[in-house]
Amino acid sequence: MPELARALRVNALELLRQPGATKPIEISIPGAELDVVHDQLVGDIVIDVELEAMNDGIEVVGTVRAPWAGPCRRCLIDLSGTAEGVVDELYQVTVIDDDAYPIVDNQLDLAPMARQVALLELDQERLCRADCAGLCAGCGIDRNEASCSCDLTVTDNRWAALDGLVLDE
Ligand SMILES: [Zn+2]
Ligand SMILES: [Zn+2]
Structure with missing residues (x-):
């Protein structure tokens, strides 16, 4: 030892x-x-x-x-x-x-x-600050420093459309 x-x-x-x-x-x-x-x-x-x-x-x-x-x-x-x-x-x-x-x-x-x-x-979650806005899921911009015009609702709808798909077994 x-x-x-x-x-x-x-x-x-x-x-x-x-x-x-x-x-x-x-x-x-x-x-x-x-x-x-x-x-x-x-x-x-x-x-x-x-x-x-x-x-x-x-x-x-x-x-x-x-x-x-x-x-x-x-x-x-x-x-x-x-x-x-x-x-x-x-x-x-x-x-x-x-x-x-x-x-x-x-x-x-x-x-x-x-x-x-x-x-x-x-293993604790690391955040630069408690209210860190994170990266935009659409364009990747740092939302702490800049804003973008991504409409994330549209992205959500696209995913929702996948829910309607019927997959072959
Ligand atoms: Zn951060
Ligand atoms: Zn964006």
């Missing part, structure tokens, strides 16, 4: 012996080492969390951040930023809470949680 991935495995036994004890962890790791393969990921994923020992497990609170670059879904302009997912998870030796992650062999493994959060954040 690569060294960084190993750093994401925490000895849970020590913490579980002292409820209330906390342990901060900040680690920067290439997506590949977390099995995060995503076309919009452009740098290391940062896991910045604090572990807190509870009576029934270990609570992990913090963030997972992933730098990304990709097109606006509507107008295709290039965008970039850092996606930040909030982490608030419970790890348990005996998983009672349905949403809890297991502590296996006294090891708390942050990798599966970080992978899940990072992928969820990277």
Whole structure:
């Protein structure tokens, strides 16, 4: 196992012996080492969390951040930023809470949680702004910057005409 991935495995036994004890962890790791393969990921994923020992497990609170670059879904302009997912998870030796992650062999493994959060954040819809007008479906013009005289109702009617077609089986 690569060294960084190993750093994401925490000895849970020590913490579980002292409820209330906390342990901060900040680690920067290439997506590949977390099995995060995503076309919009452009740098290391940062896991910045604090572990807190509870009576029934270990609570992990913090963030997972992933730098990304990709097109606006509507107008295709290039965008970039850092996606930040909030982490608030419970790890348990005996998983009672349905949403809890297991502590296996006294090891708390942050990798599966970080992978899940990072992928969820990277899959978010990217828009240059909430009211991006997008590209005209008729002529492709960027409707944020220019207007056109395309009558899209006509386009719709053309498609509607296809509904009347009877296809041979
Ligand atoms: Zn846009
Ligand atoms: Zn147009």
